Amino acid sequence: MVGSAIWRALENKGYCNLIGKTSSELDLRNQQAVLDFYNQEQPEVVIDAAAKVGGILANKDFPYQFLMENMQIQNNLIDGAHKAGIEKFIFLGSSCIYPKFAAQPLKEEYLLTDSLEPTNEWYAIAKITGVKACQAIRNQYNKEYVSLMPTNLYGSFDNFDLQSSHVLPAMLRKFHEGKINNHSDVTLWGSGAPMREFLFVDDLAEAVVFGLENKLPDYLYNVGTGLDLTIKELAETIQGVVGHTGELIWDSSKPDGTPRKLMDISKMHALGWKHKINLEEGIKKTYTWFLENIKEIKEVKL
Numbered sequence: 506m507v508g509s510a511i512w513r514a515l516e517n518k519g520y521c522n523l524i525g526k527t528s529s530e531l532d533l534r535n536q537q538a539v540l541d542f543y544n545q546e547q548p549e550v551v552i553d554a555a556a557k558v559g560g561i562l563a564n565k566d567f568p569y570q571f572l573m574e575n576m577q578i579q580n581n582l583i584d585g586a587h588k589a590g591i592e593k594f595i596f597l598g599s600s601c602i603y604p605k606f607a608a609q610p611l612k613e614e615y616l617l618t619d620s621l622e623p624t625n626e627w628y629a630i631a632k633i634t635g636v637k638a639c640q641a642i643r644n645q646y647n648k649e650y651v652s653l654m655p656t657n658l659y660g661s662f663d664n665f666d667l668q669s670s671h672v673l674p675a676m677l678r679k680f681h682e683g684k685i686n687n688h689s690d691v692t693l694w695g696s697g698a699p700m701r702e703f704l705f706v707d708d709l710a711e712a713v714v715f716g717l718e719n720k721l722p723d724y725l726y727n728v729g730t731g732l733d734l735t736i737k738e739l740a741e742t743i744q745g746v747v748g749h750t751g752e753l754i755w756d757s758s759k760p761d762g763t764p765r766k767l768m769d770i771s772k773m774h775a776l777g778w779k780h781k782i783n784l785e786e787g788i789k790k791t792y793t794w795f796l797e798n799i800k801e802i803k804e805v806k807l
């Protein structure tokens with residue numbers, strides 16, 4: 506999802522010398538393959554949007570893979586780029602790098618001030634080592650290696666598989682299926698009370714291009730909207746966009762998760778980047794993409 510949005514944003518801005526590889530063309534866990542790739546292509550800038558990603562269940566079942574494969578991917582990319590003499594590198598992490606009980610909104614300076622959320626600590630520790638590797642290269646070699654931490658993302662090419670998807674695409678799919686099933690009732694997990702922040706993936710891509718075109722003075726930046734809403738408000742917005750008129754039921758026997766997760770994005774705002782697409786507009790675009798790609802989604806994701 507993120508890599509393709511960055512690709513679209515770069516093409517829209519006229520960049521044409523883009524090099525991208527799928528995991529089957531270049532397995533980033535393979536150090537020699539990554540070094541050979543750098544030697545052959547000699548890129549000027551590297552944007553790392555590759556990771557082994559997954560939800561709570563996947564992290565619980567495969568802690569070693571989430572820790573090790575993510576460190577392999579980013580170590581090979583970051584160290585390989587440094588050795589190949591590449592001056593600029595953008596590393597993408599996630600808000601899960603911040604402590605579980607950090608104050609809200611989450612500021613960059615809260616990194617490593619307390620314990621992580623245990624359900625995704627393997628992934629988070631890998632991401633933290635990526636942030637630190639970029640910071641160390643930046644400090645020691647004066648190169649522009651920077652980390653961007655996006656909030657919850659959604660948009661084209663999201664994962665709509667109900668077993669493994671995030672909350673927004675899961676709701677969108679549930680309301681769509683309720684609608685085509687004679688507007689049957691839709692049941693959602695929890696109370697609907699927790700508050701979350703969502704950023705349209707094309708806005709994140711704009712932030713990455715902003716980071717590419719500007720010299721960012723610090724090593725770590727949050728990227729989000731700075732706005733949050735309740736899960737109930739999110740559900741009602743998606744229900745309205747999809748046009749589902751059946752009943753919405755909250756299953757409060759299911760867990761709510763952390764009560765609030767909001768990024769402090771004042772550092773990016775101070776530099777001049779701000780998101781452009783509001784939540785309803787982004788959900789409309791995502792639903793349009795979902796409808797246009799529904800066959801492929803079912804084949805690929807289920």
Ligand SMILES: NC(=O)c1ccc[n+]([C@@H]2O[C@H](COP(=O)([O-])OP(=O)(O)OC[C@H]3O[C@@H](n4cnc5c(N)ncnc54)[C@H](OP(=O)(O)O)[C@@H]3O)[C@@H](O)[C@H]2O)c1
Pocket residue numbers: 506507508526527528529531532533534553554555556557558578597598599600654655656657658659662671
């Ligand atoms: N989605 C979110 O809400 C969210 C929020 C915050 C941060 N992020 C960050 O954004 C980044 C991308 O996430 P995403 O949502 O775009 O996930 P995604 O759609 O699953 O994309 C992950 C990409 O990583 C590539 N990849 C995985 N293992 C690889 C390997 N061994 N070698 C080469 N490529 C490999 C995959 O390539 P193939 O498809 O070819 O296998 C895929 O293109 C991650 O760092 C994630 O932490 C995402």
